[in-house]
Structure formats: structure tokens, C-alpha cells
Amino acid sequence: MPKPTSIILDWGTSSLRAMLVSETGETLDTRDTSSGGIQFVKNGAFEQALMEAVGEWFSAHGPLPVLASGMITSRNGWVEVPYVDTPGGIAELAAGTRKLTLQNGAVITFLPGMRDPAANPFPDVMRGEETQIVGYGLGRDRTLVLPGTHSKWARVRDNRIDGFQTYATGEVFSLLTKHSFIAKALEPQPGAEPDWQSFDRGAEFAASDSAAADAFLSAIFSARTGILDGKLKPEDILDYVSGLVIGSEFRQARAAGWFKNGDTIGIVGNNVLNSRYGRIAPLFGLMVEPAPENAAKRGIMLIAAEAAQ
Amino acid sequence: MPKPTSIILDWGTSSLRAMLVSETGETLDTRDTSSGGIQFVKNGAFEQALMEAVGEWFSAHGPLPVLASGMITSRNGWVEVPYVDTPGGIAELAAGTRKLTLQNGAVITFLPGMRDPAANPFPDVMRGEETQIVGYGLGRDRTLVLPGTHSKWARVRDNRIDGFQTYATGEVFSLLTKHSFIAKALEPQPGAEPDWQSFDRGAEFAASDSAAADAFLSAIFSARTGILDGKLKPEDILDYVSGLVIGSEFRQARAAGWFKNGDTIGIVGNNVLNSRYGRIAPLFGLMVEPAPENAAKRGIMLIAAEAAQ
Incomplete structure (x- = not known):
């Protein structure tokens, strides 16, 4: 060796x-x-x-x-x-x-x-x-996102880390699905694979033109109203909320100036969340550059x- | 009698x-x-x-x-x-x-x-x-806010309730201050009176011109960074987060079209939260019309x- x-x-x-x-x-x-x-x-x-x-x-x-x-x-x-x-x-x-x-x-x-x-x-x-x-x-000027309990959005410029912002997305997802009105309504899915259809519904609302999607404190209530309206089932909720919360992170990062439609970003980290972030990026008009292993x-x-x- | x-x-x-x-x-x-x-x-x-x-x-x-x-x-x-x-x-x-x-x-x-x-x-x-x-x-066309665990923003028009939107603000405040990284950092205040100075700091950031305030998932992380930076003390956190979260509700309600600067709104409900909502309204250029008792x-x-x- x-x-x-x-x-x-x-x-x-x-x-x-x-x-x-x-x-x-x-x-x-x-x-x-x-x-x-x-x-x-x-x-x-x-x-x-x-x-x-x-x-x-x-x-x-x-x-x-x-x-x-x-x-x-x-x-x-x-x-x-x-x-x-x-x-x-x-x-x-x-x-x-x-x-x-x-x-x-x-x-x-x-x-x-x-x-x-x-x-x-x-x-x-x-x-x-x-x-x-x-x-x-650090060779290319880029915005990067590092998914996690406390995600980071960071900008690389002139071979340096120019600035960054923390989003407590993973933590809020955990709070909502373990301790809130959402926790009471959801049922665990059979199997470990994400329910991408439910995930996409949440993400697509977060990426939509609806002004209501700017209101995160309201958007999360849709996990209840979707059930009351018969559009979501208890077993859909976990991945619906995942898509909604991560999608909201992208929406908020856009509002905060981290990217605009048409940009290329990097998604960095050896993390099961990366596939979720990679799935949402195109909804916001983003291209994703592959990250090296073991960054x-x-x-x-x-x-x-x-x-x- | x-x-x-x-x-x-x-x-x-x-x-x-x-x-x-x-x-x-x-x-x-x-x-x-x-x-x-x-x-x-x-x-x-x-x-x-x-x-x-x-x-x-x-x-x-x-x-x-x-x-x-x-x-x-x-x-x-x-x-x-x-x-x-x-x-x-x-x-x-x-x-x-x-x-x-x-x-x-x-x-x-x-x-x-x-x-x-x-x-x-x-x-x-x-x-x-x-x-x-x-x-x-219902006699005057107005936007009303009803503070609570699941606050409502509602519009009165032509003697009817024209539409409304739920904000899970009280619930999110409770989750953050009981179960999150914030819960670990805060210390209960001596006495029951709100610490209005800390409340105002959170509310003023939510009402500020900063694009970062549009990113709710990030703004809540300031409860940690404020302590690390020596700007907040553990006993400030509870009311700082209260001001930040309720202020964010106003900011999001404005983005969702419920009011604009210069409007008069009603704050309705027999609720200890009303004084907090009433304190934030002027930060968003709102006048508040008193609500009747026992609405x-x-x-x-x-x-x-x-x-x-």
C-alpha cells in the first residue's frame, strides 16, 4: 500500500x-x-x-x-x-x-x-x-451550496471565498416533521426511497410564480391544507415538506442575491441531501457543476x- | 341581573x-x-x-x-x-x-x-x-391580522371576508425556542415582561431593507451568530426571536400582497400577542385601528x- x-x-x-x-x-x-x-x-x-x-x-x-x-x-x-x-x-x-x-x-x-x-x-x-x-x-467564480442541517450558500471570487450565508433548512425540516402539527399528520413511507412525486410537488410550489410562496411561514401550512383538500396523503407529507423546505431555501437564496436564473452553481458535500438539492436546481433555472469526491x-x-x- | x-x-x-x-x-x-x-x-x-x-x-x-x-x-x-x-x-x-x-x-x-x-x-x-x-x-374594506399559533391574514371587502392566509408563526416560534439550536442557547429572563429592546432588534431586522431578511431560513440563524458576535446575550434570545419571527410574518404578508406601506389594518383577537403585533405594525408603515372587545x-x-x- x-x-x-x-x-x-x-x-x-x-x-x-x-x-x-x-x-x-x-x-x-x-x-x-x-x-x-x-x-x-x-x-x-x-x-x-x-x-x-x-x-x-x-x-x-x-x-x-x-x-x-x-x-x-x-x-x-x-x-x-x-x-x-x-x-x-x-x-x-x-x-x-x-x-x-x-x-x-x-x-x-x-x-x-x-x-x-x-x-x-x-x-x-x-x-x-x-x-x-x-x-x-477556488479557480472559477461561482456560487456554491453546501446542503446540511445548517446549509451554507457561498460565493467564490478571485480565488477566494468572498462571502457566505447560513440557512437552517435541515434543522427546520426536522423540527416541522418531528415536533409540529405536521409531525402529527404524517405517516412514514414504506421503503427508504424518497417519494419524488411528493418531493417535486413541494419544490414546484416553492419555485412557482405564486406570491404565496414568498411567505414561508404560510407555505408550511400547506402540509395540512393539502391533506384537508384531499390532494396529499399522510404518507406523502414527509417528502412534500422536504421539497417545500429545500425549495424555499433556493427561493430565499435567490431573493438574497446568491444566484439568478441561468447561473451555474456547485453543490458540495458528501451528503445524501445532494440529490435533493440537485433535483431542485433546474426548477430555478440553474445548471449544476459536478463536485469532486472528498472535497x-x-x-x-x-x-x-x-x-x- | x-x-x-x-x-x-x-x-x-x-x-x-x-x-x-x-x-x-x-x-x-x-x-x-x-x-x-x-x-x-x-x-x-x-x-x-x-x-x-x-x-x-x-x-x-x-x-x-x-x-x-x-x-x-x-x-x-x-x-x-x-x-x-x-x-x-x-x-x-x-x-x-x-x-x-x-x-x-x-x-x-x-x-x-x-x-x-x-x-x-x-x-x-x-x-x-x-x-x-x-x-x-365587515363595514370597511380592510386587511386584518389575527395573531396566534396559526395566525390569519384576512381581507374584508364589500361586507364580506374576501380571502385569507394562514401563517404558522406561533408554532414556528415555539419549535425554535423549545427544540432547536436556539433552545439550547437561550436563558429564561427574570420576570414575565417582554424584553422590548431585544424584541425590537429582531423586529427591526425583519423590517429592514436588507435582502438577507427575505431569507427566513437564514434569518433565524442570527439567534446564534448574535451570541457568537457578542451582540446578543442568552437572556435576550427569547424576545429577539419573537420579534424576528413576528416581524418576518409581516414581511412575508407584505410580499404576499396583504398590505402596503401607509395602509391601516386591524389586529383582532383577545390575545397576549396583540401587543407584540401592534408594536411591529409601525415598522412596516402601518396604522392600526383598535378592535372591539370580545370580537x-x-x-x-x-x-x-x-x-x-
Whole structure:
């Protein structure tokens, strides 16, 4: 097997994901542990948690450099790394890294998150998504969307991340379908495949010319009125609401100036949501440029390589 | 005391509220019982539940006519009364009532809800709010807002309710502040008075020229970024989110065509939310016309009087 040259950590609140990678970015081995999530690490024992997860890699291959991103760099993590302000690219992110030498001599590099000081009403923040954007590539001026619990819309310009905005779409979907009047009315579908017909109905309303679709707080009530009117069945609701909420994210992102009809965007992230976002993009007149696999890993390696110079 | 002439019921899912009223609408006595809420009434024993609540009024005053509105007229209630379509006024609502004679000879009149068949993407519905609108008065062409868990924006035109739209604002506020990332960050305030300064900050952003305020799914994330930026404190969050969410309802209602700058609207309902809505209206260039007390009772009596003719 190729020679391992570094260890990459996606170290979040609920889990620690580690990859052993080669110089060319090939993933040679992985560890995935929920017990290493920072909320479970007591008394700042992060080094011990890291050793429990990947100690055998050090034993086998020596004190490899470690590259860490995610909430491990936040106030509640191991080393708080200040946000790098937009606009910023690889050089600025590399300059914002922090290093720490472990007991075994390995050097761990903590990558910074980003902050958009121009966002309204307060500066917006992200931790981790910036590595995906860098890994996607900063070479073309583009708007990118990174689907998730807290999706990001970001603009790449002049080889830098120019600005971004968070949309709490995944969280709102979860609230509506687990705790609201919608939760009471829906029935789980048989099978795991999305019901694309129901999804499309929600998305098409969000993309429609109807002024009512600008009223998100009202549009969600259609999950009830659709049932009362006999147009939706309880088993349609989950995917109808998914299409409506993600479609509303696109509608709102358009209103906020992130794209216009005819643009090409990127959808970035290794995420089951990407197929849903990709299905909605054409409803808003968007073309989608394919994203590379493992954008996050690629971005982390690019930033770390710059930081090592 | 004035002579009792009817019994008015606001009979909902979770409670039964009864008023003993005089011919002029004076409330002579009240009963309020949660055990009578339709979700607690088993095997269709609604008449028994009614007698437990107000039987002594019948004993004392004879078989007074009873006027019922609320979810008691829904599919899960006592008598399902079909919705009356907009546009519709007192005559149409009166024609849509259903009557039932009780064992003691009293006649109970069930009032219909309303349905707006022109709403998008599906016909909208309400049950009870239409009595408040009628009680407010149909004499002037106006947009009215009825704050609540599921607020209604309605238009009065030519002595009829011309159309309406539901906004699930109160429910979304509750979801955000009880179950979301916001719930984890907020701290309860000392005292029960709203923190109007925090409320205004949320409302003013919703009313601002910023395109970001059109993106509701993003705007709610400001409850986090405001704390990270040191601009909001955990004890500010509850009222900040209240101002932001209600302000967003106004912003969305404006986008959906319910009002424009300079209009006069009515805020209807006997509701603690009214002061919050009234505080936001001027931010959108709206004047507010005072609503009469007990609009619902007044509306029910007007519809019932027409139905009795």
C-alpha cells in the first residue's frame, strides 16, 4: 500500500472521524468513533481521546502530522482557533492555523473556521465547510451550496471565498416533521426511497410564480391544507415538506442575491441531501457543476500544504 | 341581573369555554373546563360533556339556545359543519350553520368555518377566526391580522371576508425556542415582561431593507451568530426571536400582497400577542385601528341572529 503521510481528523461535537492518507490523498484506513465526539471528552482529555482512536497508526507509521478541523477548533474544543474573515482563500486559511506538538512528537495542525463580517444582521460563521469549498476549487467564480442541517450558500471570487450565508433548512425540516402539527399528520413511507412525486410537488410550489410562496411561514401550512383538500396523503407529507423546505431555501437564496436564473452553481458535500438539492436546481433555472469526491479532505490537504511552507 | 338569552361555546380540541349571555351580549357567567375539550370526550358523548359544563344554567334558565364554534364543528367534533367558501359574509355563514335539538329541548347551532378556495398551493381553512372577523366588523374594506399559533391574514371587502392566509408563526416560534439550536442557547429572563429592546432588534431586522431578511431560513440563524458576535446575550434570545419571527410574518404578508406601506389594518383577537403585533405594525408603515372587545362573541351573535331569521 502507498506510504501514509498524514492523519486527517473531522472532529465534531458528536463524533471523531479519522483518515489515514497518502501523499496523493488516497485514504488508506479510517476510524469513526462517537465516543471521541467533543461532547463526550471530559476534563480536556483530547490527546487521550485521539490516541484511543488512532494510536495504532502512530505505532505503525511513526509520528505522522495530524490535520484537524471541525468543532474541535471551537471554544468547546481542544484549541480555539479564531475565525478567518472573508474574503479569504488558501493563504489566509493557512495563516490562521494553530499547531500543537503531541507527547509522541507528532504535530497537530488545527484549521480555522471562517467568518463573514458583512453578513446581516450579524457576522455569519462556519467551521469545516470552508475546507469543502477549498476542495471544490477556488479557480472559477461561482456560487456554491453546501446542503446540511445548517446549509451554507457561498460565493467564490478571485480565488477566494468572498462571502457566505447560513440557512437552517435541515434543522427546520426536522423540527416541522418531528415536533409540529405536521409531525402529527404524517405517516412514514414504506421503503427508504424518497417519494419524488411528493418531493417535486413541494419544490414546484416553492419555485412557482405564486406570491404565496414568498411567505414561508404560510407555505408550511400547506402540509395540512393539502391533506384537508384531499390532494396529499399522510404518507406523502414527509417528502412534500422536504421539497417545500429545500425549495424555499433556493427561493430565499435567490431573493438574497446568491444566484439568478441561468447561473451555474456547485453543490458540495458528501451528503445524501445532494440529490435533493440537485433535483431542485433546474426548477430555478440553474445548471449544476459536478463536485469532486472528498472535497473536504482535498481542501484540508491544500490548506495544510500551504501552512507547511 | 339582565335576563340570560343564550349560551355561547368556544369548544376546541383542548378545552370548552362557555359564556352565559344576555340579549345585548353582556356576559353573565362563564365556565371553562379542560375536561370538555373534544380530545377528552369519548364515544361521542358530547351532549353529556356539555351538560356537565353548563347543565345548571339550563336548570336555572330553561332550554336556552346554544351557539357553538371551534373544532367541535370539525370532523373530530360533534357535528361536522362544511366550510363556507370565501368570499362570504354574515348571510353565507348563517346559511352554513347546522342545528341539533338536545334532549332538554334546547337547540344548539353549530357555526361553520371558512375556506379560501383561491389560496395557494391548496385552499386555506379556518374555524373560529371568521367569527372574530365578523365581530370586528365587515363595514370597511380592510386587511386584518389575527395573531396566534396559526395566525390569519384576512381581507374584508364589500361586507364580506374576501380571502385569507394562514401563517404558522406561533408554532414556528415555539419549535425554535423549545427544540432547536436556539433552545439550547437561550436563558429564561427574570420576570414575565417582554424584553422590548431585544424584541425590537429582531423586529427591526425583519423590517429592514436588507435582502438577507427575505431569507427566513437564514434569518433565524442570527439567534446564534448574535451570541457568537457578542451582540446578543442568552437572556435576550427569547424576545429577539419573537420579534424576528413576528416581524418576518409581516414581511412575508407584505410580499404576499396583504398590505402596503401607509395602509391601516386591524389586529383582532383577545390575545397576549396583540401587543407584540401592534408594536411591529409601525415598522412596516402601518396604522392600526383598535378592535372591539370580545370580537368573537359579537361575531357569533351576529351570525346566529341572521341564522334565526
